[in-house]
Amino acid sequence: MTDLLEVNGVTKRFGGLTAVKNASFTLKKGEFTGILGPNGAGKTTLFNILTGFMQPTTGTIHFNGELVRELAPYKVVNRGMARTFQLTRPFVGMNLLENVLVACMSPRASEDKDKEARASYLLAQVGLGGRDKEPVETLPYGDLRRLEIARALATRPDLLLLDEPFAGLGSSEIEQLAQLIRRLHREENLTILLIEHKLREFMALVSRVIAMNFGEIIAVGPPEEIVKNEKVIEAYIGKTEEAHASA
Numbered sequence: 654m655t656d657l658l659e660v661n662g663v664t665k666r667f668g669g670l671t672a673v674k675n676a677s678f679t680l681k682k683g684e685f686t687g688i689l690g691p692n693g694a695g696k697t698t699l700f701n702i703l704t705g706f707m708q709p710t711t712g713t714i715h716f717n718g719e720l721v722r723e724l725a726p727y728k729v730v731n732r733g734m735a736r737t738f739q740l741t742r743p744f745v746g747m748n749l750l751e752n753v754l755v756a757c758m759s760p761r762a763s764e765d766k767d768k769e770a771r772a773s774y775l776l777a778q779v780g781l782g783g784r785d786k787e788p789v790e791t792l793p794y795g796d797l798r799r800l801e802i803a804r805a806l807a808t809r810p811d812l813l814l815l816d817e818p819f820a821g822l823g824s825s826e827i828e829q830l831a832q833l834i835r836r837l838h839r840e841e842n843l844t845i846l847l848i849e850h851k852l853r854e855f856m857a858l859v860s861r862v863i864a865m866n867f868g869e870i871i872a873v874g875p876p877e878e879i880v881k882n883e884k885v886i887e888a889y890i891g892k893t894e895e896a897h898a899s900a
C-alpha cells in the first residue's frame with residue numbers, strides 16, 4: 654500500500670495553548686484509521702488543519718504526493734479529501750437532492766454527466782433513497798449525518814474524514830450508520846479517517862488507531878494493542894492513586 658497522506662511535524666498554537674504538538678503520521682491507501690483521544694486532545698484541530706480550515710503553525714501535509722498546506726478547503730476537496738462535521742451544515746431551503754447536487758458540481762465529479770441521477774444514487778446509497786424531494790429542515794439528526802456523507806461522496810474523494818458521525822444518535826441509528834461506513838470503506842475503495850468517542854463502535858470499525866492526548870500523538874497501533882497501552886489508559890482514566898502517591 655502506498656502513502657496517501659503524509660503529515661510531518663504539524664503543530665498548531667492558539668496563543669499560549671498548543672492544540673496540536675509536532676504530529677507526524679501517514680495514511681496508506683485503503684486504510685481505515687481512527688483518531689482517539691479525550692476531549693480537548695486536538696483531534697478536530699488536526700482535522701481542520703488537514704482539510705484547509707486552519708493553517709498549521711509549523712509542519713507539512715502531503716496528499717497524493719502534493720503539498721496541501723496553505724490550500725483553501727475547496728481546493729483540498731478538489732484534490733480528493735472530503736470531510737463531515739460534528740455539527741451538520743445542510744443547505745437550508747433546499748431539498749435532499751439539491752443538497753447533494755451542489756456537491757456533484759465538484760471538478761472531481763466531472764465524469765458524472767447526469768448529476769441528478771448521480772445525486773439520487775448517492776442518496777439511495779446512504780439509505781435515503783426515494784426521499785429526493787424532502788426538505789432538509791424536517792430531517793432527523795441521523796438522516797442529516799447520512800446526507801452529509803452523501804455530499805462528501807459526491808465530490809469523489811480518495812480520503813473521507815468523519816468527525817464524530819455517531820454523536821447524538823441512538824444505538825440502532827449508530828449500528829445502521831456503522832454498517833453504512835463499513836460498506837463504503839469496503840466497496841468504494843475509500844481511505845477513511847474517523848474521530849469518534851463511542852469507543853465500542855470506533856474500535857470495531859478501524860484497523861489502526863492514532864491516540865492523542867494534550868495535542869500529542871501518544872500511541873499508534875491496531876485497536877487490540879491500543880486498548881492495552883498504558884499511556885492511552887492513563888489519558889482516559891488518569892493516573893492510579895498508587896502512581897500519584899509515588900510521584
Ligand SMILES: Nc1ncnc2c1ncn2[C@@H]1O[C@H](COP(=O)(O)OP(=O)(O)OP(=O)(O)O)[C@@H](O)[C@H]1O
Pocket residue numbers: 667670671672690691692693694695696697698699
Ligand atoms: N479556534 C480556537 N481558538 C483557541 N483555542 C482553540 C481553538 N480551537 C480549539 N482550541 C483549543 O484547542 C484544544 C484542542 O481542541 P480540539 O477541539 O481540537 O479537541 P478535540 O480532541 O477535538 O476535542 P473534542 O473531542 O471535545 O471535540 C482545546 O483546548 C481547545 O479549547
